[in-house]
Amino acid sequence: MKILVIGGMAAGATAAQFARKTDRKAEVTIIGKEPHPIYSKCGLPYSLSGRIPTFERLVEFDEQWFRQFRIGLRLGTEATSIDTSARTVTACDLRGGKEEVVPYDTLIIATGGHPWMPPIEGAYSAPGVLKEGVHLIRTIADGKRLSGNAWRDSRAVIIGGGLIGMEFAEALSVRGVHVSIVELQHEILLASLDEDMAAAARQIIEKSRTAVHLKYSAESIQGERRSESVRISNTETGEKKEIPADIVVISTGTKANTDIAVKAGCALGVTGQIKVDSRCATSVPGIFAAGDCTEYVDLITGAPVAVGMGTVATRQGRTAGINAAGGRSELPPGILGTRVTEAFGMHLAGVGPTEVQLRKAGIQPVVGRYVGSTLPSYIPGGEEILVKVLAHPDKGRLLGAQIVGTSRVHQRINAFAVAILAGMTLEQFSKLETAYAPPIAPTLDAITLACDVALMKMRRK
C-alpha cells in the first residue's frame, strides 16, 4: 500500500507517523516544500527572543528519525497537481526543478497555511518581495530573516494584536526593541478572550512600555529601500499617526493553502478551508486532509470553524494517518479551541467560544467572574488570577472559560476543558474537590468560585 502525504509539519508528519504505526508494511512518503523536517512553528517567537538558542533546535524529528521509521522524506519538493483517477501526484524539486510523478493508494493533504497579508501600501519593494525590515512569519526561514535585523534600540511595529502578535511583541521587547502594537479592533486578543479579560491583559502589556494603538488600521509603510515608519489611521475618526518602525511584523491571521486540494476536486466549507468528516476524509475518495488547511465544527456552537492550532492539527494528523492506512480513528465531535500563551509575564488561556462568539451563535450565556489568588492569602507568593466562566442559561452547562494570570493558568483551563467535554454543569463543577496545600493551591480554587458566581446569577434569574 502506498500512502502519500503532502506537507510535512504538525499535521503531515503526525499523519505519516500514525500511518506507519497502523500499517508496518505500507510505503509511507512525505512531500514537503520546506527544507526542514517537522519543526515547531509555535516555538518561532522563542527562538527569536533567544530563549531557544537556535532556530534549528525547533526541529522535532530529524531526517535520521524518518529513516529509522521507514518514512520517505522528500524535502524542498512541491506537490503541484493531483490526478485523482490515476491516483498520482506530480511533484517538483524546488532546487533542481526536476518533476516526478508519485503514485498513491491513499493521499493525505496537510498543506497548512500562510500568513494573510492585508492591503498595506509600501510593504513590498518588488512584486512578491517584502521591503527590508517588513516581515510575515510562518517558517524558520521567515524567523531567520527577522532575526537578521539589528536589535537594540531599534523600533518595531507589530500589526495585529492576536496571540501570535503578542508573542512576537514580547520576543522583540526581550531583545531590547521598542515595540508598538497596532490593532484594528477596539481591543487586542478578541479572537481568544472577551473584552474584559483582554483589557486586563492589555493593561499589563502597557506597563511594560509597549504602546498599544486600538482601532487603528495600518495604511502604509514608509521608506524608500527599507521600512522607516508605519502610517496608521483611526477606524472611527480617520485621525492619522506615523509610528517610526525599523521593523514591521505583520501578524494578521492565516490563509489556508487549499489550491492543490481545490484542483483535485476536494470540497471547501464555509470558511474556505477543506471540509473533512470525523475521519478526516475529504469529499474525494481516497483523499484525507488534516491541519490548518481544513475546517471542522466547533463543539459548542456546531458551526464550522477554520482549524488553526497545532493541537488540533496534530490530533487530526493522527486520525488521518490511521484511516489512510486502513485503520479506524474518529476525531472528537468538535473543536474546543483550548488555548494558552505566555507574553509579558502573563499567562492567557481560554477554552470554548468567547461570550461574544456565543451571543453571535444565539446563546445568551450566564457569566461568572472571579478574581482570586493562586495560593491561600496567608502564604507569600500567591499571584492574582482572573477567571471567567460561561454557561448555558437553561441548565448551566459549561460552555467556555478564560483565565488571565501570571502563573498556574494552563492546568486550570485544562480542568475546564475536561468539564466542558464531559458536559458538566456549573453546579457539578462548583462542587469539584480541587487539590489543596498552602504552597500549591487554595482550599477553594478560583475556578470553582467563578462557577459559584455564575450559579448565583443563574438562580437569581
Ligand SMILES: Cc1cc2nc3c(=O)[nH]c(=O)nc-3n(C[C@H](O)[C@H](O)[C@H](O)COP(=O)(O)OP(=O)(O)OC[C@H]3O[C@@H](n4cnc5c(N)ncnc54)[C@H](O)[C@@H]3O)c2cc1C
Ligand atoms: C508563530 C506561531 C506560533 C504558534 N503558536 C501556537 C501555539 O502556541 N499553540 C498552537 O496550538 N498553535 C500555534 N500555532 C499554530 C500552529 O503552528 C499551526 O496550527 C500548525 O503549524 C499547523 O500545522 P499544519 O501541519 O497543518 O500546517 P503547517 O505548519 O503550515 O505545515 C504545512 C506544510 O505544508 C507545506 N506545503 C504547503 N503546500 C505544499 C505543497 N503543495 N507541496 C508540498 N508541501 C506543501 C508547507 O510549506 C508547510 O511546510 C502557531 C503558529 C505560528 C506561526
